[in-house]
Amino acid sequence: MDSAIIHFISPPIPYFVDCGYAYYGVGDTHVDRNCINVFDLIVVRKGILQICENDHIWEVNEGEGLILLPNGHHFGSAPCTMDTEIIWIHFQTFGSWRMCRDMNECLGNKLELIEEHKKIAYLNHADACSIFIPKHMKLSTKAMEAIETFFQQENEPQSLRNWKRQASFQLFLQHLDRDLVSPTNATAIRLAEQIELFISQNYASDITNSVLQKQLNYHPNYLAKVMLKVYGITPMTYLQYYRLEQSKRLLLQTSWSIAQIADEVGFHHISHYSTCFSKKEGLSPSGFRSKFAKER
Structure with missing residues (x-):
């Protein structure tokens, strides 16, 4: 699936904030929100969700994900035509990130973004690296398995649950990063x-x-x-x-x-x-x- 790519520099790795389920009946639309200050990953488990971010309309089908940017305006662009169920995950990062058209643009400005990141994140070493995450994606089986683990820990104590969700989120990002890269x-x-x-x-x-x-x-x-x-x-x-x-x-x-x-x-x-x-x-x-x- 061709998509814009969000290019993150780490450390630190983008970190999990919160997650949950949302359900939409026929005729319902996604909530209207502006500049929520976290990345909002939406994964459709069932149905189809129509959503607009700024001036771009996205259709997210079953088994697909979409990342909404923290500084954007997003809202439902059309009512649901069938019962729809989504997982949402809020996450954030400290440091540099950039939206790119494709992998060539990501690689072309990689060193510049790393230098910018070191100034923002106060890093005085050369160990920073890239994480490439598609904005709109078809999720692999392994990625879906990782994301489902977020909700297998509801009966854990809060402190332990948060640790496990952070670990699950990092595994999920790793799958997205590796699934994106073409063989070449x-x-x-x-x-x-x-x-x-x-x-x-x-x-x-x-x-x-x-x-x-x-x-x-x-x-x-x-x-x-x-x-x-x-x-x-x-x-x-x-x-x-x-x-x-x-x-x-x-x-x-x-x-x-x-x-x-x-x-x-x-x-x-x-x-x-x-x-x-x-x-x-x-x-x-x-x-x-x-x-x-x-x-x-």
């Missing part, structure tokens, strides 16, 4: 993740295109093509980006000298490190430390 994109994403993992585990070492070729058994041109598709940058550019991110952690968390930090993250010359850092951050390593770290 899945192959590219898996290889790009292998490149990213190798870099994150060995960034302080001398990594070259030849090293990556030997490690992953793919030509450097193909590795670059895959990284450009998934991360928007080449492996070598990502390596520099990752080293700079790790150096920011050390600038904030240690009293090491700039030269020691440069060497620790894989820069052999402090002048090269300082130039790269200043170009990316708009201030020198020592200026960054002075601005964001308390005196030690």
Whole structure:
């Protein structure tokens, strides 16, 4: 099913807020609401629900889901023509998200969204990643099984029920994320993740295109093509980006000298490190430390 895609950056993972059932008889319509400040996931278990969000009308059939945005106006666009039953789940996120037309647009602005997220979510590391959730979806059997578990815990104590629902919601999101990716994109994403993992585990070492070729058994041109598709940058550019991110952690968390930090993250010359850092951050390593770290 072709659909717009909501691109979330985590951590933190979008979190569960509340859930419930709703029933509509023939002639009933969905409630009219505006800017409810949470994402509203609607899953139709039976019947058909006609709903409008801002100026777009959606028809959600049995076994399908629709995510309504927290800052939108949504309401029933037409009365139900048959008895209809839905599950609704409210969830929210802290940090960056963006609505994209398709996966190519998601991947094209991924790094930009991660950088925005780090500023909003106060993250000074390079471990942020993407979660891709279709706005309108046909739910797989596994996704439906996960969502039904939300209501198998009604007899649990509230504190235990909330923990379990959070876990169930994360499993549900994982199914949506994996079900969305096409075989072609899945192959590219898996290889790009292998490149990213190798870099994150060995960034302080001398990594070259030849090293990556030997490690992953793919030509450097193909590795670059895959990284450009998934991360928007080449492996070598990502390596520099990752080293700079790790150096920011050390600038904030240690009293090491700039030269020691440069060497620790894989820069052999402090002048090269300082130039790269200043170009990316708009201030020198020592200026960054002075601005964001308390005196030690």
